[in-house]
Amino acid sequence: MTSRIVIIGGGQAGGWAAKTLRDEGWQGEIAVIADDPWDFYERPPLSKAALLEAAPTLPRLFSEEVQQALDLKWYRPQRAEAIDRLARRVSLSGGGSLSYDRLLIATGGSPRLPANSWGKHPQVYTLRSWQDAQRLKARLGGGMRLAIVGGGWIGLEIASSARRLDAAVTLFEQQPALCMRSVSPEVSAYLQTLHQQQGVDIRCGSGALELEECDGLAAIYADGQRHIFDAVVVGIGVDLNLALAREAGLTIERGIVVDAQGRTSDPHIFAAGDVAQHHRYGLCLQSWAFAQNQAVATAKAMLDAGAPGYDEVPWLWSDQYQHNIQILGIPAANDRTVVREDPKGALFFSLAADGTLNQLVAFNDARTVKLAKRWMASKRDLSAVPLGDPQFSLMSLR
Numbered sequence: 221m222t223s224r225i226v227i228i229g230g231g232q233a234g235g236w237a238a239k240t241l242r243d244e245g246w247q248g249e250i251a252v253i254a255d256d257p258w259d260f261y262e263r264p265p266l267s268k269a270a271l272l273e274a275a276p277t278l279p280r281l282f283s284e285e286v287q288q289a290l291d292l293k294w295y296r297p298q299r300a301e302a303i304d305r306l307a308r309r310v311s312l313s314g315g316g317s318l319s320y321d322r323l324l325i326a327t328g329g330s331p332r333l334p335a336n337s338w339g340k341h342p343q344v345y346t347l348r349s350w351q352d353a354q355r356l357k358a359r360l361g362g363g364m365r366l367a368i369v370g371g372g373w374i375g376l377e378i379a380s381s382a383r384r385l386d387a388a389v390t391l392f393e394q395q396p397a398l399c400m401r402s403v404s405p406e407v408s409a410y411l412q413t414l415h416q417q418q419g420v421d422i423r424c425g426s427g428a429l430e431l432e433e434c435d436g437l438a439a440i441y442a443d444g445q446r447h448i449f450d451a452v453v454v455g456i457g458v459d460l461n462l463a464l465a466r467e468a469g470l471t472i473e474r475g476i477v478v479d480a481q482g483r484t485s486d487p488h489i490f491a492a493g494d495v496a497q498h499h500r501y502g503l504c505l506q507s508w509a510f511a512q513n514q515a516v517a518t519a520k521a522m523l524d525a526g527a528p529g530y531d532e533v534p535w536l537w538s539d540q541y542q543h544n545i546q547i548l549g550i551p552a553a554n555d556r557t558v559v560r561e562d563p564k565g566a567l568f569f570s571l572a573a574d575g576t577l578n579q580l581v582a583f584n585d586a587r588t589v590k591l592a593k594r595w596m597a598s599k600r601d602l603s604a605v606p607l608g609d610p611q612f613s614l615m616s617l618r
Contacts, residue, residue: 223248225522226310226318228300228464229326230254232262232508233493233515235281237324240519242290251318253310254296259287261350264508267377268539270353271360272384278350300327303468305486322522325465325476325484325491326515329458329506334369338431338454343438345453347378359451362386367440367449369429371398371422373538375455376411380540383418390421390449392442394456397424403547404557407568407581418541460495460504473497475504480529482518492518500531501550507536533596535589546589549579549596558607567607575603588614 225241227234230252238250238260260281270276280287299313309317331346338344345356360366364387368375371393382389395401397408398415412422423442430441431452438449460475471477471485475497482490492515494506509532517530538545543565551557551570555578560567565583572578576599580592591614595602606612 223321224251224319225249225322225324226251226253226320227324227326228253228310229324229328229493230256230258230260230296231326231328231493232260232281232511233326233328233496234324235260236512236515237326237492237519237522238290238292239282239286240516241523244520244523246523248321249293250290251293251295251320253298253300253312253318254294255299256349257297258350259284262508263348266347266350266353267374268381270350271357271378271381276353276357300464303464303489305468305489308488321488323489324482324518324522325489325495326493327461327464328494329460331454332457332459333454334429334431334456338452341431341433341438341452342436343433343449343451344431345451347374347453347455348458356453360385360387364388364450365448366390367392367438367447367452368455369440369452370455370457371395371424372402372455372457373399373536375453376415376540377538378453378455379415379420380418383420384541388421389419390423390447391415392426392429392440393422393424394426394428395424398422402550403579403581404551404555404568404570406557406559410566410568410583414540414543458494458506462495465491465495474502478518480517480531481521481525481527482514482530483521490518490522498534499529501534503534503550505534505536507534509535533593543583544586546582546586547579548582548589548592549577551579555579560608560610562610569602569607571602575601577602591615591617594618 262279265279301311301313309319311317331348333339366382366387366389368379368391379389398411400408426442432439438452440447465476475495476491478491478496480499484491493511514530520527533549535548555570558569568581570579577595582589
C-alpha cells in the first residue's frame with residue numbers, strides 16, 4: 221500500500237508543511253483536505269492589497285510551477301468529518317475515507333461574531349478568506365459609512381485600508397484600549413492616536429453592541445446611541461476549529477497540545493498553525509510567522525523524530541497607513557515600558573523586573589527587531605541601558 225500523509229487544512233500551515241515534506245525528500249502521497257477551492261494562499265494581504273488594488277489576484281503561497289511540483293492529491297472543497305485513530309482513517313464530508321501513516325491537523329479558525337444573528341445581516345462582513353476579501357472589496361468605497369467591530373490587529377488594518385479608500389470609519393472596541401491583550405498600554409495609546417490622526421472615530425470601552433437592519437443599512441446600538449452604517453466589518457478574533465481533534469480524543473487546552481516537534485498526544489498525529497498550542501507559552505498564536513515556521517519544523521519532525529523542534533519567540537507584523545509595525549515577544553502584567561521616540565517611528569520596550577526584554581514593538585525599524593531577538597536569546601539585562609534616549613545608539617549593543 222502507498223505510504224500517505226494526510227494534511228487537514230489548506231491554509232498557510234498546511235501549505236508550508238506540504239512543501240517541506242517534499243523538500244525533505246518525502247516521495248509518498250500527500251493528501252490535502254481543504255474547504256477552500258483554491259491552492260494555498262496567504263492571508264495577510266486580504267486586509268491590505270486585496271482591498272486596495274484595482275484588480276487584486278489570489279495571493280498564492282507558491283508559484284503555479286512550485287505548486288504543481290508538490291504533486292498533491294486534493295480533496296476540495298471538502299471537510300474532514302472524523303478521525304478514527306485506531307484504524308488511522310479520516311472520514312470525508314463528500315463520502316469515503318482516507319487512511320494515513322501520519323496526519324497533520326491544520327484546521328485554523330473561523331471568524332467569531334458577537335451573536336449568530338449578525339451572520340444573517342446582509343451588510344455584515346468578516347475577513348478570513350479570499351472570498352471574504354472579494355465580497356468586502358466590492359462593498360468598500362469613498363464616502364461610505366463603515367463600522368469596524370474589534371480593535372485588534374485585523375480591525376486596525378481594515379480601518380487603515382478603508383480610510384485610504386476614503387470611507388468614513390467608526391471603530392468599536394469592547395475593551396478599554398486597542399490590542400490590549402497583546403501589547404502594553406503605551407502601545408495601545410500610540411495606535412489610537414495614529415488612527416485618530418487619520419480620521420478614524422474610535423470608541424473604546426463600547427460594551428456589548430446590538431445590531432438591526434434598517435432599510436438595507438445597519439443600525440448599531442452602543443452606549444445608548446443608535447448609529448447607522450452602510451456596512452459593518454467584524455474583526456473580533458476567531459474560534460479555533462478544534463472539534464475534529466476534540467472528538468478524536470486528542471489532548472486539548474487552549475488549543476491542541478503539541479510538543480516542540482508539533483506532535484500531539486497521539487504519536488501519529490501532528491498539529492500546526494493556529495490550532496497548535498505553543499509548547500512553551502501555552503498560547504495559540506494567530507500569526508504568519510508561527511503558521512509558517514512551526515509548520516516547517518513539524519513537517520520535518522513527521523519524517524525524522526530527531527529533527528529540531530520549534531522554539532522561536534512569537535513575532536508578528538502589521539502594515540497600517542505608512543507604518544510597518546513589528547511585534548516581538550509577549551508582555552507581562554508587571555513589565556516596565558520604555559518608549560523611544562524617533563522621527564521614523566517609535567520603539568516600545570517591555571522590560572521584566574530583571575531587565576530582560578519580554579516584548580519589543582517597533583514602528584518602521586526592522587533592524588532593531590533583529591537586535592532584540594539576540595537580546596532575548598541571551599537574556600541580556602537592559603535595565604541600565606538608556607533605551608529611551610534617541611541619541612543612544614542601539615547598534616552599540618550588538
